[in-house]
Amino acid sequence: MSAERVTTVVVGAGHAGLAASHFLTARSIDHVVLERGEVANSWRRERWESLRLLTPNWLSRLPGLDYDGPDPDGYMTAGEVAGLIDRFAAVVAAPVREQTALTALSRTEGGYRLSTGGGELLARSVVLASGACNVPVTPSFAAAVPSGVRQLTPFDYRSPAQVGEGGVLVVGASATGVQIAAELQRSGRQVILSVGEHVRLPRMYRDRDVLWWMDASGVWDQRYDEVEDLDRARRLPSPQLVGGAKRETLDLNALTELGVELVGRWAAVRDGAALFSGGLRNVCSLADLKMNRLLAGFDQWASSSSSFEEIAPTLVPARTRLKLDLGSGEIGTVIWATGFRPDYRWLDVPVLDEKGRLRHEGGVVDSPGLYALGLPLLRRRRSTFLNGIEDDARYVVDHLAAGLV
Amino acid sequence: MTTIDNGVNVQALLDAREVLKGAPEAAQFTWRASSKWTRGVHSTTTIEKFFGLGQEQTHKAQTEYASDHPAVFAAEDNGITPIEYLLVGLAGCLTAGVASVAQNRGIQLRSVEATVEGNHDIRGILGADSDIRNGYNDIKVTFHIDADASKEEIEAIVAQSQKRSAVFDALTNPTDVTVEVA
Ligand SMILES: Cc1cc2nc3c(=O)[nH]c(=O)nc-3n(C[C@H](O)[C@H](O)[C@H](O)COP(=O)(O)OP(=O)(O)OC[C@H]3O[C@@H](n4cnc5c(N)ncnc54)[C@H](O)[C@@H]3O)c2cc1C
Numbered sequence: 001m002s003a004e005r006v007t008t009v010v011v012g013a014g015h016a017g018l019a020a021s022h023f024l025t026a027r028s029i030d031h032v033v034l035e036r037g038e039v040a041n042s043w044r045r046e047r048w049e050s051l052r053l054l055t056p057n058w059l060s061r062l063p064g065l066d067y068d069g070p071d072p073d074g075y076m077t078a079g080e081v082a083g084l085i086d087r088f089a090a091v092v093a094a095p096v097r098e099q100t101a102l103t104a105l106s107r108t109e110g111g112y113r114l115s116t117g118g119g120e121l122l123a124r125s126v127v128l129a130s131g132a133c134n135v136p137v138t139p140s141f142a143a144a145v146p147s148g149v150r151q152l153t154p155f156d157y158r159s160p161a162q163v164g165e166g167g168v169l170v171v172g173a174s175a176t177g178v179q180i181a182a183e184l185q186r187s188g189r190q191v192i193l194s195v196g197e198h199v200r201l202p203r204m205y206r207d208r209d210v211l212w213w214m215d216a217s218g219v220w221d222q223r224y225d226e227v228e229d230l231d232r233a234r235r236l237p238s239p240q241l242v243g244g245a246k247r248e249t250l251d252l253n254a255l256t257e258l259g260v261e262l263v264g265r266w267a268a269v270r271d272g273a274a275l276f277s278g279g280l281r282n283v284c285s286l287a288d289l290k291m292n293r294l295l296a297g298f299d300q301w302a303s304s305s306s307s308f309e310e311i312a313p314t315l316v317p318a319r320t321r322l323k324l325d326l327g328s329g330e331i332g333t334v335i336w337a338t339g340f341r342p343d344y345r346w347l348d349v350p351v352l353d354e355k356g357r358l359r360h361e362g363g364v365v366d367s368p369g370l371y372a373l374g375l376p377l378l379r380r381r382r383s384t385f386l387n388g389i390e391d392d393a394r395y396v397v398d399h400l401a402a403g404l405v
Numbered sequence: 406m407t408t409i410d411n412g413v414n415v416q417a418l419l420d421a422r423e424v425l426k427g428a429p430e431a432a433q434f435t436w437r438a439s440s441k442w443t444r445g446v447h448s449t450t451t452i453e454k455f456f457g458l459g460q461e462q463t464h465k466a467q468t469e470y471a472s473d474h475p476a477v478f479a480a481e482d483n484g485i486t487p488i489e490y491l492l493v494g495l496a497g498c499l500t501a502g503v504a505s506v507a508q509n510r511g512i513q514l515r516s517v518e519a520t521v522e523g524n525h526d527i528r529g530i531l532g533a534d535s536d537i538r539n540g541y542n543d544i545k546v547t548f549h550i551d552a553d554a555s556k557e558e559i560e561a562i563v564a565q566s567q568k569r570s571a572v573f574d575a576l577t578n579p580t581d582v583t584v585e586v587a
Contacts, residue, residue, distance in 0.1 A: 265578075267579050268578075268579045277577045278577035278578075279567070279573065279577040279578070282567040282573070286565070289560060289564055293561075319543070354429075
């Protein structure tokens, strides 16, 4: 069977792939966007019901598509994000092929060969925009959790109604973990939250959304080649933030107030018991110190003379439990909010490092004509968010176009 | 600019970190101790060789540590108790961490003192109450640090030192321990 030829293939019709399409079209580079499901698939299929963006609406702008709705300070639901991305696809008039999964990508003489559900493609260049969060990450000891305890990942979790009786152990205290823990505790279940390293932020600082400060003071504009420890910065957990009309802070103190029990990082399963680290106090003081440093930086940037707006330190219980018998019935469900990773199982080009991460310089992958978009801190700190795609996609497509001449 | 000298060769450590990123085998260390019973609950533990950077290594000198138990345990007190060695390890590790982090952050230390207290309910080891654990219930470390730095900077150094501490990790996280008879 003869392969179809196209100059560029974009993999994934999330906001990143569509932004690539936008700039490719602007440069009249013929291309197709492959999508295994529908446009904005991850927002339709891989988010829980109550999810709202933690970034305010005014920040969720895409290239050529500013927020023009009635509530710039609000936070979109997952469904609204899918709607936004749908509109973006229409504005861009992106040549998306839905229900067309990429199953193999390999290098050829002049570019790349792509196998898809809809046949073979040959392309001179490829933009990988297949997402940074395709697979929920769980620790290996998840396999040792007794079968009487139900295990869910954020991809399986929909709402409290779906979680059976009994207590819930939520593992991980980043945005996903704190949001799910709060909603389950509010639904009347006893939640235990296992807390490792985390990023604490207040929702509002000096009457403005904390993300306003990050945006305005230039924190998000820091480039990947200016960041001191890029590796660590790219692995930084998402901040403890939630979007909602009340613009409330959802840090560990707020969860304690709701009645959530805090324990240390879940370190192992032994004899049917979960063993938690005794280092909770340390991860909390690290998070407090970093938060205070960030906020002090905002004040410095604003040359604010008023003294630093004090935020109470994280209240760590005098004693946290180090052990939980998983067979006792106290816990009916474990929810792993332990992060996500990209899925590159179809990638037959040797561009992954020993940890399975894509080797790239600001989106330029270590193989000619191969590019990436949508990864954390791809080119700037803002790359991690929807809002960061414009500059990244423009740069990557410029580089790609220069390679075609 | 004044040069900061806490006596830690941080550059060597940072260089090692870079080199070991590409050579995980070389980063595999095995620390060893061997002990010999003397009499009663008194024993001596010797430390001399270890394995690291892909080969056998030897300390400059062999060191001996006596373990015994105090007179209140009806023992002869020829040395500190094994569980006190954990406190020695923790204090030593966190203090080393404080010096290294301070050096790396360009902070001159003048003095660093740590007091370590471990609360231990000995009914556990005596088998008097099976609900009580054998080890420490909690450990508290108090640092007194004199340095050219703000209180906040010092707190950050101490927090970072815990984050990087081998002994803090060994005490706070479970470890798979195998004991067998050869
Ligand atoms: C729980 C959660 C909450 C988040 N909250 C926020 C937030 O509040 N604010 C914010 O700015 N960002 C948020 N993000 C981050 C944001 O989702 C990402 O930046 C964004 O979704 C990434 O977009 P993308 O286009 O790179 O990837 P995706 O939106 O994941 O798009 C990738 C697309 O590629 C498709 N695909 C994957 N593999 C293949 C294949 N082999 N063949 C064909 N198609 C394929 C997928 O179906 C998908 O449609 C959140 C992410 C998660 C997971």
